Amino acid sequence: MTRYTSATEDDRAEMLAAIGVESAAELFAQIPEPLRLGRSLAIPDGLSEAEVFERLAALASRNADAESQVCFVGAGMYDHYVPAIVDAITQRSEFLTPYTPYQPEISQGGLQVMFEFQTAMSELTGLPVSNAGLYEGPSSVASAGYLAIGATKRRRFVVSRGVHPHSRETLATYSQGYGAEIVEVGLEGGLTDAAALAAAVDGETAAVFLQSPNFLGAVEDVEALGAAAKQHGALLIVACDPMTLGVLRPPGECGADIALGEGQPLGNRLDFGGPSFGFFCASEEQIRRMPGRIAGETEDVDGRRGFVLALQTREQHIRREKATNNICTAQALNALGAMVHLAWLGRHGFRELGELLVRRTAYARQRLAAVEGVELLHEAPVAREFAVRLDAPVAAVLEHCAERGIAAGYPLGHEYPEYEDGLLVAVTERRTRAQIDDLADAIGGAIAGHHAHGAFVAGTVEPAATRGSFSTDGVQKAPQAGGVA
Amino acid sequence: MADANYPDDLLYHDQHDWARLEGDDHAVFGITWYAQDSLGEVVFYDGPEAGATIQKDSSYAEVESVKAVSDVIAPMSGEIVEVNDSLQDAPERINEDPYGEGWLVKVKLSSPTEAESLLAAAEYQKLLES
Amino acid sequence: MSALTETPMQRERAKTIYEKSKPGRRAAVLPDAGVPERPLEELIPAHLLRSEPPRLPEIAEPEIVRHYNRLSRRNFDLDSGLYPLGSCTMKHNPRLNERVAALPGHARLHPAQDPKRAQGALELMWLLQQSLSEICGLPHVSLQPSAGSHGELAGLLLTRAYHADRGEERTRVLAPDTSHGTNPASVTMAGYEVVKVATDERGGVEMDDLRAKIAEDPDQIACLMLTNPNTLGLFDENIAEIASLIHEAGGTLYYDGANLNAVMGQSRPGDMGFDIVHLNLHKSFSQPHGGGGPGAGPIAVSDRIEPFLPRPQVVRRESDNGGGPSFDLEFDRPQSIGRLRGFQGNFGVFVRSYAYILSLGADGLAEASETAVLNANYLKARLAEGRAGERLPVAFERHCMHEFVLSGKSMKKELGLATLDLAKRLLDYGFHPPTVYFPLLVDEALMVEPTETETKESLDAFADAIEQILIEAESDPEIAKQAPYTTPVRRLDEVRATRRPVVRQPLGD
Structure with missing residues (x-):
């Protein structure tokens, strides 16, 4: 019996008797013998609720989420405030x-x-x-x-x-x-x-x-x-x-x-x-x-x-x-x-939120465009997201910002080779003017640093070292890493 | 339409369609009482357009109830010359009056002799009973 | 019914949230922009702007909460009682899974986060892939499909790519007449023609018909889609032979995993000869059904199908310098069929299902399937007694797996009670009815899947309720035919809703 099933030994005995079989195995006899697994799955034994929680919390802590980083990434999904x-x-x-x-x-x-x-x-x-x-x-x-x-x-x-x-x-x-x-x-x-x-x-x-x-x-x-x-x-x-x-x-x-x-x-x-x-x-x-x-x-x-x-x-x-x-x-x-969410925003709140996005985005766009080494990728009207060109490798700039707790945006080069130097920046109601200013400073710093030091190397941060408090030991030693075929 | 009813002046196809011959080479088609009864209340009729060519024993339209869709099979071949537009707004006519206001299409027959392969009312009813 | 017998829910006329709206009310208070309040027209040309705000409701928070709480009470749900909906595996949804899915490291992780800052999420996906691979007995898994039907489409596109790679173009996909509706729908969407295969008297694939359908043109057979155990709840004993027939013809064998809950840790689709399997994480792996979504439909495949898997694929890379492994999204898959959706898949569902697998472990999964099969056979035995045994015989008399199908044909003929009437009367007894009128092969079908998380007591109560309804119908069939009586609304006019559909609320100014 696991925690999610209720059949006791007595229940099983009564149920088997009602069905008219000796054991549950007889019910599986319709599966031809060679196709029956005949062993346990190579999956670790079950864990207590507390252990499962800890295991998943440990995995979660190795992700830089929008709570631990200031998120300017959009590209279709956005860090909006979801009301309680x-x-x-x-x-x-x-x-x-x-x-x-x-x-x-x-x-x-x-x-x-x-x-x-x-x-x-x-x-x-x-x-x-x-x-x-x-x-x-x-x-x-x-x-x-x-x-x-x-x-x-x-x-x-x-x-x-x-x-x-x-x-x-x-x-x-x-x-x-x-x-x-x-x-x-x-x-x-x-x-x-x-x-x-x-x-x-x-x-x-x-x-x-x-x-x-x-x-x-x-x-x-x-x-x-x-x-x-x-x-x-x-x-x-x-x-x-x-x-x-x-x-x-x-x-x-x-x-x-x-x-x-x-x-x-x-x-x-x-x-x-x-x-x-x-x-x-x-x-x-x-x-x-x-x-x-x-x-x-x-x-x-x-x-x-x-x-x-x-x-x-x-x-x-x-x-x-x-x-x-x-x-x-x-x-x-x-x-x-x-x-x-829509009912909570309501007719006017929804409109106001849209206006807020447009105005903050306009501010962010203007603020970034004023940074040395940043120019607008296009001048078309925008609502909540805009694209810039960077006079430094985009990956290096993103890395520099990430080390300062900012997810600066979505790099365009992978899907638009013609915009290899392009960065897509998204704004939500959670992104304050101060955060936008920090973003502009971080990008400016990264570009200036790039030009001052020739080139700095992107990707120096090791995986799993995103948060200082996390020790990889708990996960590495876990049985599942080696237990599965 | 409450009771089963299969008029003698019609010819029947075993896929539960009827044809009423008009003159030498025209006919009106529809679905039988049995077909509309099995389907239940018709909620939508998706028919062909005038000018379309249809082939005996092939589907030329669809009738829908809430939880079923049925192909309508052509009892004879020919070209559609008129469609029952009123069914768009009132598909229930197929239930209420399958041989009258619930007719589906009027066809100029390409092979009027196909009529010979269709069933008379009594034969069709025998088929339903078997 | 007179007002005296109405329940409080029935007395209250349903009002939509729009009808509770009043100008001037609101719930949300937004932060100040904190930036210059420039007129919108300065920022976006006027002809691209909306003239009037959309007519969303104007309502304060307390009334929003009341409105949706009230609506929630007009739903029956799994947490309230037995929900033996065949083919849907309505098993308990552990709350632990909700808690771990809501951790900010999961819930607020942006899907475009650099993989090296999403190592926990990618490792979780990789671990889930490994577990599902072991459960299916197939070496490779893509988590990308969003649901079972999406997995089916993926499987058929993989089949197409696999054949194209061999210079073949095949046109026909075989599926039993008992298959889920999604199977033939996916076949057409993938550009193939469906060929139906008959069912034999033991409820399995009719082998002669299968041979004949293949023999018509073996070179055109792209795939056979099969559910095993099938939608009758029966394991197809000829599966090994079926697999070799399809493979000899050059086709792929596709496993619709809707019924995997019968065989976890007992038998594996890969060992049965299947090339492609989809799993419904919202069925076997406890993701809540949510009133109809979300779910997820990962696929597991054999080596020969692997090159064509959707991209990106989660991979584990060993370290070059003695460090631990890292996890990445692999995009460089030149033979891939491409994306099936945005980003990486329904990650929140993966978290819940992985938590479920961790909780149960190998033996727990096997035990879950065993108990699911035990419960189904017990309920089948209970329903073979008394009036149910007479009026609602099982469609195929043999031990079932995790579900079984009854036929209400005799009930309809002898008592004048359609399966639908029985289902509606069950609502008054506080049960969700089984799946009705499916599979199409069985007259007046009732498809019952109790799952492993039900107690013997709840199965007994369900069997007793069916017996009561049949006793009641012997004296007065009208009771069931007019049922239900106690629900928030009674039988609804579906004809009207489809003949002249009203699919949105008319809104005034």
């Missing part, structure tokens, strides 16, 4: 431990949350239909591609290079399966090259993919860029950052057929990348092609208002090979976190 009520509500058993609301009579809480969430996302994006959530951002982009093929019967995507590199790569991965060709359109001055985009779109184009603000932080003129899509009957698919939609014009007003994105900034932790949720909103025309769960309002037999999963025939459990998508989750708990 989000944790209080999402940790309630009634939200944490049920499954998909297959039985609506006893799932009204979850279904109503979905309905409220759909309303919020629809309102933010300016599109009439929202689903209850997808896995996360980039795979939502790939799902939009699948929808576009179904809607247009065409198989070519025109994708701006301003779309998140993870989204572009995920779209390419999925395209190997459902069969689509991708044409990439470059950036000019931080923004999608409008002439190149217009030239790339034709009658074979299923969809045009834009992102605003784009990966370099620049706010795109979605309406102007989208005209080419409209002209050729292609869908206009716009990835957006929900936290900017209190101030930026919603994609639905700019002609987008689909607006989607990574939901993490709303009520979700960084969690080293997940779980979070993807949101997915569309025009009325696409409602029956939407991926994922959708809650709808109705009444019960006594005329009481209630909610159910609507339009289920789109989904895999009914339509099987003809489903609009294979997804079977709504990331319901993550969407609940978003909904509570």
Whole structure:
């Protein structure tokens, strides 16, 4: 008996007798003998709760998180303040431990949350239909591609290079399966090259993919860029950052057929990348092609208002090979976190937060641009993130800042070789003016140091030495390191 | 529509579709009482457009209930000349009046002799009972 | 029903948070910008700005808390009672796992953190990979897929890449008629055609049909997707032969890990001959289901599939200079199918599942599976007694693994009670019903998976409730047909919700 099971020896004996077998082994006799493991797994023995906690706390302490470092890294996930009520509500058993609301009579809480969430996302994006959530951002982009093929019967995507590199790569991965060709359109001055985009779109184009603000932080003129899509009957698919939609014009007003994105900034932790949720909103025309769960309002037999999963025939459990998508989750708990965060911010708080981001970002951009050896990578308008060029190796500058407790940003060179010297800097409401000033000083110091000393070597900090208080011994000696085959 | 009903003036396909011949080379198609009853309340009808070509024994449309989707099989081949647009807003007509207001498409037949392979009402009912 | 029999929840009309909004109320107080308050139009051109703030609710914190607490009470959940939803493995969600996932070193770690400053997270991922590899009996693991369905898509794209590398292009994927709906949906999304394989009278793959489907065109067989034990809760005894047939044809064998909870530490998919396995961390490995997500769907693969795994891949590097090993994200994988999503995967889920594996250990995992199988067979035996045995016979009469499927065909014919009615009446008895109407192969199916974390007492209570409902139906079937009565709402009009969908709240100014 482990701590999570309850069957005592007496229980087992009674249960075996009721089944009519001598031992549980007889129940496993249906597994052909050669396929039975016949030994213990090469996994260490179980540990007490206190030991497990210590083991995981030791691992956690070897990570430089946004509590121990001042985090200016964004690139799709942001260190926002998640209000306390989000944790209080999402940790309630009634939200944490049920499954998909297959039985609506006893799932009204979850279904109503979905309905409220759909309303919020629809309102933010300016599109009439929202689903209850997808896995996360980039795979939502790939799902939009699948929808576009179904809607247009065409198989070519025109994708701006301003779309998140993870989204572009995920779209390419999925395209190997459902069969689509991708044409990439470059950036000019931080923004999608409008002439190149217009030239790339034709009658074979299923969809045009834009992102605003784009990966370099620049706010795109979605309406102007989208005209080419409209002209050729292609869908206009716009990835957006929900936290900017209190101030930026919603994609639905700019002609987008689909607006989607990574939901993490709303009520979700960084969690080293997940779980979070993807949101997915569309025009009325696409409602029956939407991926994922959708809650709808109705009444019960006594005329009481209630909610159910609507339009289920789109989904895999009914339509099987003809489903609009294979997804079977709504990331319901993550969407609940978003909904509570949005309610907490409220109509005006959400707008004010957007304004705060724009103003602090403007300050940070100006402050960094004034640093010797830093120049703006582009001058396009930005909302919450911006890109600079550094007159010193980016890795070395990041290392210098990290040693001073600052995660200075996201290096662009890996995914944009043309911006080898580029750094993407993100701002949230947690990043104070003083921290921004520190960042500017640290970057300035790093660049000055680089030029003063020729070149200093990046990567001098050993792994696991991030925090002085941590001793690696506890983990190194742990049985799991050698115990697993 | 409460009770099972299979009009004698129609021809039936074993995939639960009917055809009403009109003149030498036209017909109206729909689904039978049995089909709509098995499916339950129809919530959506996804039909072809006028001008489309359809092939006997192949699917040309879909009808959906809350928890099922059914292909609609063409009893005969031809070209769609008219579709029942009213079903977009009122798919329940397929339940209420499967042989009347719930008709699906009107077709110009490419092989009117295919009618010979279809079942008469009595034969179709025998099939349902077996 | 008259107002006299209404529960308090029923008397209260559901109000959305938008309907509780009143201009001027608010919860959030934001920090001062601390920087010049420049007009937005100076920073961003006016035509790119939003004219009116979105109509989010205006409401103070106490009422937000009350609103969502009230909604929570309109949910049934695993912490309140038995939730024997077949194929979903509704086992206990240890709270320790929530605590460790919430540690700032996990919860506030940015996914783009330099790997050398995320060594604890990468080591945790590597350790989880090692554990899952051992449990599956396959040497390589990618944690990236976000859910089981995502793992399926990954597996099919891996199959495509594997064949392409050999200069082959195959078009057909086999799946039993009992398969989960995600299987055929994933097949189409991955650009393949589904070919259904029949089920034999013992509930396994019909071998003659399998041979015939392969023989039609062996060179076109890309993959067979199988759940084992399958969705009937039965272990396919012919698995070794199935594997050799598929491998002879040149296809890959894919394991849908939804039912892994039956075989942890007992039997391994890799040893059965599977090339690619997905695991549902929210099923076998105790990640809470969250009302429908989040989960995670890592995949384990054989050597021949490994080169094509998604990138990045977590790797362990030995030190050159005598220090300890370090952990890294490997991007340089030229044959990789590429990314399936952003960043590295659902790390928060990995933390919980790794904590679960550490807690149970090798013997605990094996014991969990054994008890899951014991519980299922016990409940099956209890339901073979009395009226249930007569009206709700098990679809395939043999020992089951962790779940079993009953058929309500006779109940419907003799008592006029559909499986749906029984399910709805169970709600009044305080139980979550089993999965209903799946697998499609069984008429009026009820798929029951109690899991190892239920007590004998709760299984007895469930069996007793079914017996009571059947007794009650003998005298008055209408009771069940009109059920439920005690829930926050009663049967809902799903036709209306789909015919004329209302999927958002209309908002005024």
